[in-house]
Amino acid sequence: MEEYIMELPAQLSQSQRSKLMIILTFVLVISTMNTTMFNVALPAIGKQFSLSPSQTGWIVTSYLIIYAVGSVIYGKLADQYKLKNLITIGITLMSLGSLVGFFAFNYPSLIIARVMQAAGASVLPASAMIIPTRYFTPETRGRALGMTSAGLTFGIAIGPIIAGLVTTAFNWNYLFIIPLLQFLCIPAFRTYLGDEKIGKQTKIDFIGAFLLVATIVSFMLAVSQSSLLFLIAFLIFLTLFIWRMKSATNPFIYPDLFKNKAYTLTLLTFALGAGVAFALPYLSPLMFQGVNHLSPFASGLFMFPGAMIAALLAKTGGKLADTKGNSTLAYITIVLFLIAFGTLSFIAGGSPYLVMIVLVFGYVAQTQFQIAMANTLSNTLSKEQTGIGMGLFMLVNFIASSIAGTFMGKALSSSANTSLNPFHLATDGIEYSNIYVILTIIVVIIAILYTIVLKTTRKP
CATH class of the missing domain: 1.20.1250.20 (MFS general substrate transporter like domains)
Incomplete structure (x- = not known):
C-alpha cells in the first residue's frame, strides 16, 4: 500500500x-x-x-x-x-x-x-x-x-x-x-x-454486474414502495449475486473485500451514520412546514445557514483529520450529533430560529463524519480495491438514506400521543421529538462501533 x-x-x-x-x-x-x-x-x-x-x-x-x-x-x-x-x-x-x-x-x-x-x-x-x-x-x-x-x-x-x-x-x-x-x-x-x-485489465463480469444492479434496484424499490414483491425479488437476486461472487473466476466484486474485517465494520458504521444524518435534510423541512407552517422557500432559508457553515468548515475538518487523526475528528462529530439530536428532541416543534441554530451542529457533524469515515475506509483498502471499495462507500450512503427515510416517514404517519422525552418543551411535534430520541440512541451505538473499528485498523 x-x-x-x-x-x-x-x-x-x-x-x-x-x-x-x-x-x-x-x-x-x-x-x-x-x-x-x-x-x-x-x-x-x-x-x-x-x-x-x-x-x-x-x-x-x-x-x-x-x-x-x-x-x-x-x-x-x-x-x-x-x-x-x-x-x-x-x-x-x-x-x-x-x-x-x-x-x-x-x-x-x-x-x-x-x-x-x-x-x-x-x-x-x-x-x-x-x-x-x-x-x-x-x-x-x-x-x-x-x-x-x-x-x-x-x-x-x-x-x-x-x-x-x-x-x-x-x-x-x-x-x-x-x-x-x-x-x-x-x-x-x-x-x-x-x-x-x-x-x-480483466474481462468484466457482466453477469455479476447485472445481478448487483438488480439486487440494488429491487432493494431500493422494496424500501421506497414498501413492496413484498420487490423484497422477494431482492432476496432472490442477492442469493444469485453471492453465488456468482463466489463461483466466478473474475467476479465483479471479489469476496475478499468483505472478508476485510476493518473495511466491513467501517462500512457498517458509516451506514448507521449516513442514515442518522439523513434526518437533517429529510425531517427539517417537514417539521418547518407541517408544525411551524412555513413556506417551502422559507424552510430552505432556515436550513441554509447550517449547511453553509458545514461547507465552510469542511476543509478545516479535513486538516484536523490529517494532523490529529481520523479518530479525533470522528469522535468530535459523534459529540456534535448527540448535541444536535438530543437538543432537537427537546425543542422539536418549537421556535424555528432555535431549531435553525441547532441544525448547525447537525450539518457540521454530517459533513465531518463523512470525511472521517472516508479517510478511515481508504486506509483499509489495497490499491486494486480502491475504486470498488469507495464506490460501495457511496452506495451505502444512498441505501442507508433510503432506509432511514422510509422508517422516519412511517414514524411520522403514525399518531404519537406519548413523548419518549418527558421534557419535550413544545405542544406540537411529538412525533419528531420521538424520532430524535431514537436517533440519539443510534448515535451512541455508532460511537461503540467506531471504537471497535479503531481496534481493527492499523492507522487511526
Whole structure:
C-alpha cells in the first residue's frame, strides 16, 4: 500500500492537485444540486403534465436509483480503466440528458432525461472518493476529502434555493441548463488526471454486474414502495449475486473485500451514520412546514445557514483529520450529533430560529463524519480495491438514506400521543421529538462501533 501511495501523488505538483480539487468540488456542487433541485419543481411539473403524486415521485426516485447503482459501477470500472475517460463519458452523458430534459415535451421524455442524467452524473460521487485516495498521501488526504464534502454539502444547501428562484423567474425546464456547466470542466480533468490503470485489465463480469444492479434496484424499490414483491425479488437476486461472487473466476466484486474485517465494520458504521444524518435534510423541512407552517422557500432559508457553515468548515475538518487523526475528528462529530439530536428532541416543534441554530451542529457533524469515515475506509483498502471499495462507500450512503427515510416517514404517519422525552418543551411535534430520541440512541451505538473499528485498523 505504501508504494502505491507514493506513485500517483508524485505525478502531480501541489498546484496541480489544488486545481484538480477545485474543479472536482465545483462539479460536485452542480451534481448535488441536480439531485435536490427537482424536489422543488415537482408540483409545477405535475400540474403541467397532469401527473399523479406517485408519477411525479418517479422523477426523483428514478434518478436516485440510477445514481446509486452508477456510483458502484463507475467505481469498479475505475479499477481497470482510465478515470479521466470515465469522467469524460459520464459528464457527456449527463449533459446529453440535460438537453433532453430541457426540451422534454411529455412525462416519458422527462423520465428518460433524468435517467440519462443520473447514469452520467453518478461517475462524480465515485470520483469524489477515488481522486483524494489516489492522488493525495494519507497526510494530506483529509484536506482533499474536506473539499469534496464541502462541495456535496454546499450543493445540498443551495439546490432548493436556486430551484425556487429559477422556477419562479422562468420555468422548471430551465433547471436542466445548470448541469451543463459541468461539461466545461472536462478539459481540466483530462489535463490533470493521468493515464494510469490501477488494476490489471480483466474481462468484466457482466453477469455479476447485472445481478448487483438488480439486487440494488429491487432493494431500493422494496424500501421506497414498501413492496413484498420487490423484497422477494431482492432476496432472490442477492442469493444469485453471492453465488456468482463466489463461483466466478473474475467476479465483479471479489469476496475478499468483505472478508476485510476493518473495511466491513467501517462500512457498517458509516451506514448507521449516513442514515442518522439523513434526518437533517429529510425531517427539517417537514417539521418547518407541517408544525411551524412555513413556506417551502422559507424552510430552505432556515436550513441554509447550517449547511453553509458545514461547507465552510469542511476543509478545516479535513486538516484536523490529517494532523490529529481520523479518530479525533470522528469522535468530535459523534459529540456534535448527540448535541444536535438530543437538543432537537427537546425543542422539536418549537421556535424555528432555535431549531435553525441547532441544525448547525447537525450539518457540521454530517459533513465531518463523512470525511472521517472516508479517510478511515481508504486506509483499509489495497490499491486494486480502491475504486470498488469507495464506490460501495457511496452506495451505502444512498441505501442507508433510503432506509432511514422510509422508517422516519412511517414514524411520522403514525399518531404519537406519548413523548419518549418527558421534557419535550413544545405542544406540537411529538412525533419528531420521538424520532430524535431514537436517533440519539443510534448515535451512541455508532460511537461503540467506531471504537471497535479503531481496534481493527492499523492507522487511526
